[in-house]
Amino acid sequence: MKISARNALPGTIVAIKKGATTAHVTLDVAGIKITASITNEAVDDLGLVVGGTATAIVKASDVLIAVA
Amino acid sequence: MKISARNALPGTIVAIKKGATTAHVTLDVAGIKITASITNEAVDDLGLVVGGTATAIVKASDVLIAVA
Amino acid sequence: MKISARNALPGTIVAIKKGATTAHVTLDVAGIKITASITNEAVDDLGLVVGGTATAIVKASDVLIAVA
Amino acid sequence: MKISARNALPGTIVAIKKGATTAHVTLDVAGIKITASITNEAVDDLGLVVGGTATAIVKASDVLIAVA
Amino acid sequence: MKISARNALPGTIVAIKKGATTAHVTLDVAGIKITASITNEAVDDLGLVVGGTATAIVKASDVLIAVA
Amino acid sequence: MKISARNALPGTIVAIKKGATTAHVTLDVAGIKITASITNEAVDDLGLVVGGTATAIVKASDVLIAVA
Structure with missing residues (x-):
């Protein structure tokens, strides 16, 4: 499956x-921690477990930019 | 300023x-490309330029998880 | 690929x-029109064309409920 | 009230x-299940009950597109 | 129509x-400027004009909190 | 820190x-109540307390417009 979201960040699940x-x-994505808030059903449905691999997907319109 | 979003990914601007x-x-964040869709005013307001540093900010509720 | 979003609505592309x-x-999803706002790159990247099949994906936290 | 969101999907509440x-x-929308994640206050405020009618509202910018 | 979003901010349209x-x-909401990014069709569909009244609607899950 | 979101609404925390x-x-923002849904970690991380000051931040693409 290909998806329209511009950001797909593959990593390892480090906490649920x-x-x-x-x-x-x-997820740990190349040393960077990324946290998703999803439904409990989705965790079970996808069979997510700590140590498993998964991809964090983020729509470009959901990314904010900040500068110091 | 501290912000409630759980994901703050510092990187270098590679394209506008x-x-x-x-x-x-x-942005290039530790070798990973992250694209944000923001208003033209925000680009000017923040003085964003290619080569500059910036942080991609994403709310946990805006992150989806996918598995193969 | 399985995704955490609770809403996956398969349909036919009727306009781009x-x-x-x-x-x-x-998309036309069982007679219901659903419109997505995505990047031009995503349209090209996914090879979207009118008449093609695609799935509209929506996170539960992005759905509002209204009553008359 | 008219609202700017491009997607308004009328249906029947099948689970809360x-x-x-x-x-x-x-909601069951023409045979398609759509799940919303809203606050408990909203459920009470709108008087939502299983069997009642309601409309799922989704902004176009919150819809992703996927292809096989 | 009542809607599940917890934030409904009535104001006057000051720019389109x-x-x-x-x-x-x-919109000008009690002296505070709030900007929405919506589709051109929505502007026409709702008959929005500068000087007209409208309500900005924001889901609680789309609000971030920042502190100095 | 400057952020790309077009809406930054400073106010006082009235409930957590x-x-x-x-x-x-x-938050109470100039007499208007604005509710954010954030993670418990964010509340602790930012040291949010009732009576404290904070800013509600909303991306323009997360604001819907409604008219009567």
Whole structure:
């Protein structure tokens, strides 16, 4: 599957924290930590486990830019 | 300034492409390309130029996860 | 590829309108029109054409609910 | 009220799952399931109940496109 | 129509700038400027004009918080 | 730090409600209530407390417009 989002960042899952309905999944992408907030169903549906590989996907319109 | 977004990815600006109202700004973050879609005013307001440093900021709720 | 977004709506591309940097792509999903705003590069990268099949993907946190 | 979002999908509420602060509301839209992640207050404020009618609203810039 | 978004900010339209596909609409909300990026079709569809009244709607999950 | 988001609304924190992973933070901005949905970590990381000052930041592409 190819997707329109301009940012696809492959990495390794280093943490999964489930809440009541929402889970926080953190990937290590080339030494950079990226955290996603997804549904608990998605964690189970995708079979996500710490140590597994996954890709963080971000639409360009959801990226802000900051300068010092 | 500290910000609530969980993802702050510092990098170098490698491309800026302006449209009629919207610009695409691409950063190199530790070898990974990240593209933001922001307003032309923001590019001018922040004084963004190719070769400059900037940080890509992404809210955790805007990150999707995919697995092969 | 499996993705964490809870909404995956397969349909047929019925319109593609490119701007300077941003394109509007409309799908017919079981008789319902769904419009996406994506980058021109994504249209070319995915080889999108009117009449082709594609899936509209929406994160649950990006869906609002309204009642009359 | 008319709204700028390009996608307004009327349907029937088939499931409501409340967490600590966030609820998942699923609509059946012409046979397609669409899930929204909204606040618990919004569920109560709008009086959402299973079997009731509601409209899923999605901004075009929040829709991704994928192809096989 | 009632909507699940927690932020509804009524104001007066003070500027409309159309691009090729995307328009920037600025409202004055109790002395605060709020800018929306919506489609050109939405501007026409809603009959937006400078001086007219409108409401800026923002989902809680799309608001970031920053501190000095 | 300067940020690309077009909307920066300074105000006073009037409420903080933490869930399992997600917190709702409400600001009073010139008499207008604005609610953000951010992670519990962000609340702690930024040291947010009721009565403190903070800025609500919203990307233009995350603002919808509605008319009566």
